[in-house]
Amino acid sequence: MLLFREQKHISVLFFYIRRIMKKISKQLNIETFLTCALYIFYFCWWYYFAYIYVSKNNEFIWGLPSWFFYSCILGLIVINLLVFIVVKLFFKEIDLD
Template structure:
């Protein structure tokens, strides 16, 4: 049972770190990034594209990798 708790804690820490990374990414490009006022990517303002579109793709890839490498099926009984 102790091994299950340590695995659950490890998965929770990884999840929180991934969320913190995503929030920092989104915040930087949404509020700090100084884009040229007329720069558009795929018809979207560059700050929006980087924070919402590219950020979503990046975090989805990172979550997929984290789940494949670090998460394990455990019996909760």
């Protein structure tokens, strides 16, 4: 009889652990998706201004070619702001202990 009780407690413990891991896994999936989406957005931004925009415009901004300014300088500022906003709004502290 004692062995049966211990097994029951262990199964309940595993049930709660599994439930907690599902919540953690869901949060990690959301964070992974958002991170990949931001990276794809940044790559598309950079590619557009570095390869497509350059064929349309040949201007200079602050002594730099416009394609370089938009892809490397403005793009870095925009992606840094987006990452900051996404981390503050969607990422959560997860205790892995």
